[in-house]
Each structure stands twice: as structure tokens, then as C-alpha cells.
Amino acid sequence: MSRTIELTLTDVSAAEHSDASVIEHAKGLAPQFKALADENRLAIVLLLSEHSRTVRELTEATGLAQTLVSHHLAPLRELGLVSVTPKGRSNVYSLCCDAFSAPMRALAGLSNPVEHNGCC
Amino acid sequence: MSRTIELTLTDVSAAEHSDASVIEHAKGLAPQFKALADENRLAIVLLLSEHSRTVRELTEATGLAQTLVSHHLAPLRELGLVSVTPKGRSNVYSLCCDAFSAPMRALAGLSNPVEHNGCC
DNA sequence: TGCTATCAACAGTAAATACTGATATTACTT
DNA sequence: AAGTAATATCAGTATTTACTGTTGATAGCA
Numbered sequence: 001m002s003r004t005i006e007l008t009l010t011d012v013s014a015a016e017h018s019d020a021s022v023i024e025h026a027k028g029l030a031p032q033f034k035a036l037a038d039e040n041r042l043a044i045v046l047l048l049s050e051h052s053r054t055v056r057e058l059t060e061a062t063g064l065a066q067t068l069v070s071h072h073l074a075p076l077r078e079l080g081l082v083s084v085t086p087k088g089r090s091n092v093y094s095l096c097c098d099a100f101s102a103p104m105r106a107l108a109g110l111s112n113p114v115e116h117n118g119c120c
Numbered sequence: 121m122s123r124t125i126e127l128t129l130t131d132v133s134a135a136e137h138s139d140a141s142v143i144e145h146a147k148g149l150a151p152q153f154k155a156l157a158d159e160n161r162l163a164i165v166l167l168l169s170e171h172s173r174t175v176r177e178l179t180e181a182t183g184l185a186q187t188l189v190s191h192h193l194a195p196l197r198e199l200g201l202v203s204v205t206p207k208g209r210s211n212v213y214s215l216c217c218d219a220f221s222a223p224m225r226a227l228a229g230l231s232n233p234v235e236h237n238g239c240c
Numbered sequence: 241t242g243c244t245a246t247c248a249a250c251a252g253t254a255a256a257t258a259c260t261g262a263t264a265t266t267a268c269t270t
Numbered sequence: 271a272a273g274t275a276a277t278a279t280c281a282g283t284a285t286t287t288a289c290t291g292t293t294g295a296t297a298g299c300a
Binding site for chain 4: 174175176186187189190191193194208209210211
């Protein structure tokens with residue numbers, strides 16, 4: 001019960017980057033990780049990776065207060081990780097694009113990473 | 121200048137997971153993201169993805185205070201993301217294993233993710 | 241034109257987290 | 271044995287961030 005996915009990446013090969021460039025890179029990358037670092041925000045993202053949902057649906061699925069769901073959606077929106085489409089009096093949220101949702105769906109299927117501890 | 125890597129994953133296919141299981145999964149996954157969410161910790165991890173280093177080397181490479189580097193290494197250690205090997209009076213840190221360092225090296229080579237904003 | 245559902249923004253509080261400086265510990269060096 | 275280099279821990283402060291309750295705005299519905 002496993003499969004193989006492919007990710008196309010900029011080549012990093014054996015090339016060493018300067019320390020300074022690695023640190024610059026960390027600064028650019030950290031906000032994305034931060035957006036996924038909160039378990040409630042991550043739950044929202046994973047739920048959206050299945051299919052688009054309204055705020056109300058997210059509120060029901062997570063059991064969180066509506067105001068808290070909106071609160072978490074705001075930074076995801078600002079980072080461009082999710083997009084909004086008004087529909088009637090609802091707001092339908094979707095993951096931004098496949099470039100993001102594909103890896104997220106992959107993560108959603110990862111076997112429990114907590115049990116990774118002590119692997120080496 | 122790009123290449124394709126393969127990741128073998130537990131099958132997530134089209135199967136919808138229950139909301140509850142997705143939320144459970146988020147709880148298990150969030151700590152790993154949290155460990156990478158701080159730009160200084162991420163810098164340390166990316167530096168270690170190139171090769172193992174002592175605390176002193178990490179301190180020099182990052183420009184951070186030694187005590188702060190040690191402070192950040194502690195949670196990475198507890199999560200099992202890095203491992204320590206005493207060598208002389210130094211402590212050599214390495215990324216835990218290939219399962220982790222391979223994706224991290226890939227990330228280190230990703231083109232700037234900040235410019236992702238507004239893609240869709 | 242009220243009425244209600246859906247959502248976002250605001251203000252305040254509580255809690256977590258990053259940082260600093262000082263200190264203790266261990267292992268080399270002379 | 272004394273001195274020093276390398277590191278971790280501890281206590282304290284500052285900052286960030288998550289959360290709650292209230293309120294205001296918009297859009298459908300009766």
C-alpha cells in the first residue's frame with residue numbers, strides 16, 4: 001500500500017552553497033513552514049487538500065470556533081497558500097494551486113511521522 | 121537545471137480520509153513543521169543538510185550566539201531530527217538520517233519559494 | 241424591508257517561544 | 271594540576287502567537 005510520486009526540483013546536486021546563501025534561503029522558506037507549524041492551521045490545510053470548503057464546513061470539520069478558523073485562514077491567504085471564492089454568502093477556500101496541493105496531499109498520506117523518532 | 125526525485129509514500133490516492141483522522145494526522149505532523157518554522161532553526165537544519173558540523177561551526181556560520189545555537193539544537197535533538205556525536209571536546213551534529221536529509225537537501229536547492237506568491 | 245446566516249476584523253488575554261547573560265560541566269592542553 | 275576551549279543548562283526578559291468574545295459588514299431569505 002504505497003506508491004511513488006515524482007517531484008521536480010531545482011538541481012542541488014553535490015554543490016555546496018555558501019553559508020550566507022543558505023541562511024538567506026532559510027529566511028525565505030521559514031514563513032511557509034511557520035504557516036504549517038500550528039496544528040489547527042495544518043488541519044485546515046490538510047482538509048483543503050482533499051477538496052475546497054467553506055469557512056462553515058471548516059469550522060464543523062475542525063470543531064474550532066468560527067472566529068478562530070477565520071483567524072487562521074488570514075495568514076494562509078496573505079502567504080498565498082489558499083485562495084478564496086465568494087459563493088452566495090459563503091466563502092469557499094481552496095489550496096492555492098497544484099504546486100502546493102500535490103505535496104500537501106502527499107503529506108496527508110504520510111505514515112505517522114511521530115514514530116520516526118529514534119530511527120537512527 | 122532541474123531534476124526529478126522520487127518519494128515513496130503511503131498511498132493516499134483518491135481515498136478521502138475522515139475529518140477526524142485528518143485532524144489526528146495534523147497533530148502528529150505539526151511538531152516537525154514547527155521545528156522548521158523558526159528561521160534560525162531552519163538555517164541550522166539546512167546547514168546540516170550539507171554536512172555535519174560542530175556547535176562552534178554552526179555558531180560561526182549563522183552568526184548567532186553559541187547559547188542560542190545550543191538552545192535551538194535541543195528541540196531538534198528531542199524530536200530526533202538531528203543526532204549528536206561527541207568528538208574531542210566538540211559535539212558534532214548531523215541530520216538524523218537520509219529519510220530526513222534528502223528532502224532537506226532538496227529544499228535547500230528549491231528556487232526561492234517567496235516568489236511563489238500570486239502564482240494562481 | 242426586516243431577519244438571519246456567513247464571515248472578517250477588532251480588542252484583550254493567556255500562553256508559548258525566542259533571545260540574552262551567567263554559570264556549570266566536560267575534555268583537551270601544557 | 272592548572273588553564274582553556276567547547277558546550278549545555280538555567281533564570282529572566284521580551285516578543286510573538288494562539289485564543290476568546292464581541293461587533294460590524296455583506297448577502298440571501300421571508
